Amino acid sequence: MPLSAEHKERTRARILAAAGRVFRRQGYAATAVDAVMAEAGLTRGGFYAHFPSKEALFAEVLAHDHGLIRMLAARRARSSAGWRRQTRRILGDWLAPDHLGPVREGCSFAALTADAARGGPEVRRAWGLAFERLVGELLRTPATDVDQALAMASSERRALAAQLAANAIGMLVVAAAGEDGLLRTAQAVTRAAVLEQIDRLLAS
Amino acid sequence: MPLSAEHKERTRARILAAAGRVFRRQGYAATAVDAVMAEAGLTRGGFYAHFPSKEALFAEVLAHDHGLIRMLAARRARSSAGWRRQTRRILGDWLAPDHLGPVREGCSFAALTADAARGGPEVRRAWGLAFERLVGELLRTPATDVDQALAMASSERRALAAQLAANAIGMLVVAAAGEDGLLRTAQAVTRAAVLEQIDRLLAS
DNA sequence: TTTTTGGTATGATAGCCATCATATGAAAAG
DNA sequence: CTTTTCATATGATGGCTATCATACCAAAAA
Structure with missing residues (x-):
């Protein structure tokens, strides 16, 4: 088995928090997925292993990041x-x-x-x-x-x-x-x- | 002389009104200049003869289209x-x-x-x-x-x-x-x- | 009618974006 | 130590965007 499941969960949470910050700062439409991942200290590669789309990420932010x-x-x-x-x-x-x-x-x-x-x-x-x-x-x-x-x-x-x-x-x-x-x-x-x-x- | 000056003014007003409609419908960031011109019944060619930039057009909309x-x-x-x-x-x-x-x-x-x-x-x-x-x-x-x-x-x-x-x-x-x-x-x-x-x- | 003028269309450029395909490498299980 | 597994990185793709350069063509002036 590869890395622990909780590691993935933590990374997901990091992406979510980073997305909240960048979305709030620049707006949803003006924010690139790459920018979100960079803010989280990652590159775009892993994104779609955590979220099915940019819009799904947005929904997740709206659901939990208040x-x-x-x-x-x-x-x-x-x-x-x-x-x-x-x-x-x-x-x-x-x-x-x-x-x-x-x-x-x-x-x-x-x-x-x-x-x-x-x-x-x-x-x-x-x-x-x-x-x-x-x-x-x-x-x-x-x-x-x-x-x-x-x-x-x-x-x-x-x-x-x-x-x-x-x-x-x-x-x-x-x-x-x-x-x-x-x-x-x-x-x-x-x-x-x-x-x-x-x-x-x-x-x- | 080419077309009358009032014709240009009318076209400019048409672009402005079209921009207002499209911006309000889709948001500023998600709207392309081409979409604005298409809504006005034109193509992107003449845009920069009327406005120096997309953002200047936005400011103009905010100034007058209420x-x-x-x-x-x-x-x-x-x-x-x-x-x-x-x-x-x-x-x-x-x-x-x-x-x-x-x-x-x-x-x-x-x-x-x-x-x-x-x-x-x-x-x-x-x-x-x-x-x-x-x-x-x-x-x-x-x-x-x-x-x-x-x-x-x-x-x-x-x-x-x-x-x-x-x-x-x-x-x-x-x-x-x-x-x-x-x-x-x-x-x-x-x-x-x-x-x-x-x-x-x-x-x- | 001819010329001129400038608004508009077409085409190009350079860059960005969301998403995917493949490669890599680290760690857990044996 | 070896193998497996998957999160992540790198690279690619197809499409879109703002802006510019050039070509065209209507109309006004001659």
């Missing part, structure tokens, strides 16, 4: 006050005006949503599932997991959480296109509105 | 009640859930903002100026033009208008990526919020 979801999933507070504080901190940092550069580099929702919209069914499904998980994380409490939170929430609460998520992502997408003060202040206003919304959402 | 701005600029009401009604109708149609397809095809803000964010300085400047004009149109009243509206508005009102615009554009960008009911309801909620905001903005 720092915001990871941070929300890592909340550990027991009391609902602490939970609310943690959530506020994560969303507040995420929408902080001076973090726009890093966020854009690091957040797939902010950087890749528009690219996902032009993808095939597989890509769009992956994005949709990730968005749903984000909404679930926003609805979640210390006592429930993501699926429970989604299943138990009223359709009204689900819509509010989805609106919150869409507003925040949309604000980052728009803010990334302009650098004038107008957008910086708009981002600050949106940030305040989002923090208010999450309070209302987690208070009930 | 249906939303055109519709807002066409408002003609005298009374502030009629003005508010017209504005509500334009924004309401723009954010109507069942218009998402056509809007995405027709609205450069919804379709091209993310692409503009990855463009060069020229592209970003063109997008920024268009966004500013959109904000000016939102602040405008029957008595003022865009520049006056921008100059006279308090920075607070400017920020509110920019937030409104960013929320609406962002919602459309996000909604274009998913087709589930979650986003459809979120879009409806955002639409209601935007209409409320524009009322507040135009009431003062």
